[in-house]
Amino acid sequence: MTILLTVLGIALFALGLLVSIAWHELGHLSTAKLFGIRVPQYMVGFGPTLWSRKRGETEYGIKAIPAGGYIRMIGMFPPGPDGRIEARSTSPWRGMIEDARSAAYEELEPGDETRLFYTRKPWKRVIVMFAGPFMNLILAVALFIGVCMTFGMEKQTTEVAGVQQCVIKQSEKREECRSGDPVSPAHAAGLKKGDRITAFNGEPVDDWATLSDRIRATIGPATLTIQRDGREQTLNPTLIRNDVVKKDADGRAVADAYVPAGYLGFAAQSVIAPLTLGESVDRMGDMVENGVHSVIALPSKIPDLWDAAFGDGERKADSPVGVVGAARISGEVMNLDVPTQNIVASFLLILATFNLSLFLFNMLPLLPLDGGHIAGALWESLRRNVAKVFRRPDPGPFDVAKLMPVAYVVAGVFICFTLLVLVADLVNPVKIT
Known part of the structure; x- marks a missing residue:
């Protein structure tokens, strides 16, 4: 199976x-x-033609290697300086130019003079x-x-997934408490897993981003309004200053960057839920921005790729992936032990x-x-x-x-x-x- x-x-x-x-x-x-440009060919794929059919002036077809495609337009390049389409030269560089120019006109027919791409x-x-x-x-x-608006995406909520027992600088990247670490404000105030925070300092909060910003901006006594077992309660933690992960202007965590800010000491519960159109557009913007950064960073990925391909280097999660790699990941997605809708969503996100x-x-x-x-x-x-x-x-x-x-x-x-x-x-x- x-x-x-x-x-x-x-x-x-x-x-x-x-x-x-x-x-x-x-x-x-x-x-x-x-x-009005004449297009003799529309092909999906490269290599030998598996199937083709001509409709009007254009041949439509599928080729054997699904690694790209092309349309052939007449007159992609203008004639040479002498007005000729073809010329002869012993220079290999000049030969490349002339071959490309010649290919752009190899299917030229009477009447095409007004249907050239370059004109x-x-x-x-x-x-x-x-x-x-x-x-x-x-x-x-x-x-x-x-996918964002139907299947949904992972998002953090104001529900408590876990409470940190002590205060640890996030820059230390450790989880276990040590002797001498102070008790976290959340633990000292009695916050528990499963609590849902509904207000901070008397102001209602219904999303994690708002709650996180208010916590970071507060050092000292605060009030938390929570829902626990169907009843509303009020806790009074005293927030302290701690090194926490830095956020950029859009509220995203910046890798390996830390700033001093107010600290409570709990993890937010994550759920998969449909997003609004605005939230979906914001996520799409993040995706485009990450994509631009990935393209710019491609040259810097070559040493790690080489080490992963021919050495004993680790293949990093953000390593460039080709068609074969993406197909392999799609095969893995189909075998995930998750609900079918999650598999469909993951596959669609791969295509996106x-x-x-x-x-x-x-x-x-x-x-x-x-x-x-x-x-x-x-x-x-x-x-x-x-x-x-x-x-x-x-x-x-x-x-x-x-x-x-x-x-x-x-x-x-x-x-x-x-x-x-x-x-x-x-x-x-x-x-x-």
């Missing part, structure tokens, strides 16, 4: 991956056709290239907010995270990624507007093909990084159990 569920999880992830890729390419396809205004090209990643962002937001990663990764201003073409169109628009302001001749379209040598280098780096993640996912995978 375990093997069957694992295979089912991997198969579902593969299906979700195909849908995400097809959804991405649909964004490019629909906007390209909207602006469209820069803002239209930006929309076409942005539409693909944007579709992934839409899917990520829909999945994430849908994957789509957000696709959006952020493709927005990097580097060829051959979508962000590289966006950057080229924006640079062209800037050059033309500057020339117009200073009444200079129109510099014409920016020749993105000249950046193809850089694109090959970037692609090579990405391929090497992908292979490194693949090896790490196979020999030392990230596990959730």
